[in-house]
Amino acid sequence: MSELLQFVFSGLTVGAVYALVALGFTIIYNASEVVNFSQGEFVMLGGMLTVFIFEAGLPLWGAAFLAIFITALVGVLLNKLAIEPARGASVVNLIIITIGASIFLRGLAQIIFDKQLHRYPSFSGDDPLHIAGATLLPQSIWVMFGAAFVFAGLYAFFTRTLTGKAILATANNRLAARLVGINTNFIMALSFGLSAAVGATAGVLVTPITLTSYDIGVMLALKGFAAAMLGGMGNPFGALVGGLFIGLIEATTAGYLTSEYKDAAAFIVILLTLFVMPQGLFGAKSMERV
């Protein structure tokens, strides 16, 4: 029993990260129908930038905020330099552009930073908490609560603010959005910035546990994509459920079977989702076109 609880703890921790990556996919997908495959690189940038800014002498929290801010800027630039000039191109072309951008960002990180694994201290030390025979790292609590906080914040942003509703409106009906005077280019830039900030936050939170290097984004993007597909692409709630589910599957696979197959779990979930219910768990409503 304590064994299962242990797997649940680690599953929820990685799951929270996948959920944040999936949420990043969701934000951009909703604003533009583009699946942004450089989402994983935003997570990498969040962690790597924090490492190097922290080592340059800033306090950890300052480094973290600066890293999130810079990554958001990278997101805005990605939209400005790569997506916006290709306006009018098909969605598939735009997705390929994001794959190119992800390779570019990875290469750039390799040059600017290095190819080593990095970490910085946990936010609240490394003394594990013992709960019913299982152990929980304080940083895991940071990851879970951080993710919950981001979700709650975004929920409030999308339901309570006019700008948030403008993003939803643009997603729902771009033509109508333009006709009421919403600057859809600005909305696109905003969603890329927001999505990058969410990804970077995931990176900042999880790096003390998983470590980071220039190439962690690839796997994270694929797992996050699996989570988003499972939850139903475009549905933030689905992103949360999908992320946690994939995390739990992965942790139990690693625990009860073998950790060699841990990564396969996510991909089996993608395949099953695509075969059995391509719209995902909560996707039906978001696919509705009127």
Place this chain on the structure above:
Amino acid sequence: MLSVEGLRSKYGRIEVLHGITLEVHSGEIVTLVGANGAGKTTLLRCLSGVQPVSQGTIHFRGENLTGTAPHTRVCQGLLQSPEGRQIFTNLSVEENLRLGAYRYRDERVEKDMQEAYALFPILREKRNLPAGGLSGGQQQMLAIARALMGRPICLLLDEPSLGLAPILVDQILDTVKSLKEMGVTVFVVEQNAFAALSIADRGYVMETGQIIMAAPAQDLLADDRVREAYLGV
């Protein structure tokens, strides 16, 4: 107020507007009638800046709007209630109205919303429901109300009576007339030529991307060719 000169526009390589010239004066209701596929909606899209113009100019209140972004035109008071309603189906009725006044964050927004509800009481009843669940007529009312929230100086109405029951058509037309009394200039595009001409001051007749007639609405109603081609009499 709104003057269009030699406007041409194409979809891909196919030109659909072959040099449209027209004028809407302040305080008028002007209608553009024509068969399905004549290019009426394309013209309105050009006016709102969501369809590229390949040649010609659009001036609004003395300013050249050709090539400007849609949101700048909205700021200038040139609003459109689009064809096919084009509402935000998964947002509530009230959120739709609020987004109509997206450029504004002052107290007048609330006042305008109450006025919109007074104009279309059914929208008040359904204000918290998703707009996608409204009937066709209610969605049409919402599209018009949403455009009014943007404080139009000139309102472009695309097929406001499309698919509506006759009693609703009358209600929408009455609304358009009352807009004129409120000082809003209206440019209305309609397939229902009789309805549109009966409330308009002047009318244009469009055929395959060209204006073929321009005259006071009463004259067009009396014109044999118009009566035969568009009024079905």
